[in-house]
Amino acid sequence: MLINRSDNKFLTTQCNVYISPHEVLNPYISTYNILFPEKNMLSEKYTIIPDASGTFSFAYDGKSIKSELWGASSKINVIGSEANNYNFLLLVELKPCGLYQFTGVNQKEFTDIRIDLEAVNKSLNTSLCNIIEKAIDVNDLVNGLNATFLSHMADVYQINTMLGLIRKIHNNNGFLHIKELSFSEHYSERHLNRLFYQYIGMNVKLFSRIVRINNAIGQMKNLKSSCTLISQQAGYYDQSHFINDFKEICGVPPTQYLKNMSDFSNSIFKP
Missing domain, CATH: 2.60.120 (Jelly Rolls)
Incomplete structure (x- = not known):
């Protein structure tokens, strides 16, 4: 066995x-x-x-x-x-x-x-x-x-619609406001959040934040750069905003993550 x-x-x-x-x-x-x-x-x-x-x-x-x-x-x-x-x-x-x-x-x-x-x-x-x-x-x-x-696969039609929405958020590194997504996909913001809750388990805003931080972690692993540079490359214009987002999602600030990377498991966002 x-x-x-x-x-x-x-x-x-x-x-x-x-x-x-x-x-x-x-x-x-x-x-x-x-x-x-x-x-x-x-x-x-x-x-x-x-x-x-x-x-x-x-x-x-x-x-x-x-x-x-x-x-x-x-x-x-x-x-x-x-x-x-x-x-x-x-x-x-x-x-x-x-x-x-x-x-x-x-x-x-x-x-x-x-x-x-x-x-x-x-x-x-x-x-x-x-x-x-x-x-x-x-x-x-x-x-x-x-x-x-x-x-055990279900009908893929609606899932494919969701996968398209996910890819769009991923391709924008998580910096795609729900208003922009609503406009481009011809869905109301309320309907978009309903879809994300049903198929993923969270609303569009939280999902996008998690995508942003996972992409930032990918930059940290590859570049070993300063937090300032990483926050800029991840699309943040305010370093304090990046640090707050990072700590809220990962439980520690970026500097502590960099010092103890082996204690964390992370897969760069999976589109």
Whole structure:
């Protein structure tokens, strides 16, 4: 079994593997993150930075699998101490709208919460847990995950509309006011917020702020520049505004993030 690491030759020298999903699933799933945590592998302060996306989490402690749905994140999530307690972790890291695609449930009720996946979608939970339990290697696991998610896809018509709105915000680095989006897409501001709550779990303004900060973090990682330069390159005209936004989303100011980057997990915004 894959979840028994001693039987898994593929991961004898690796504790963390990222694998892309089937190409049809790319608009909804960012990556399959497979971990075999070693003792104290992660810092107790290891923190996931919000990216407005959800996650399907499967954790095996040697006896049973704990399966959860993590709603779209707008707040930090400190997971270091918890993750170190498991033998095996599978994180299906989704993109905005991904949770709606596979659950069909209004996402407003899931934002920033963790809930038993079985309580949300028993069929999906059963299928995924069976695949994890029976997979003999990583390829077998990924093939099973792809087949299951492909079979649970909803109608893509409205989702495609949302993906277009998300791309437009992303292409503007999050600096696209809802009035501009409303004008360009011929939707009322109220209707736009209703769509974002339903399909992502938050309103347009909060989503855009999270996009801005994630893009800024990408600049920080690549350039190692001063906060002043980074805030300008991220589109902020006021450094204090950038610092306040950063601290509100990430829990720490930019200077502290730069000093302790290894304690944070961040995927540059996933369009």
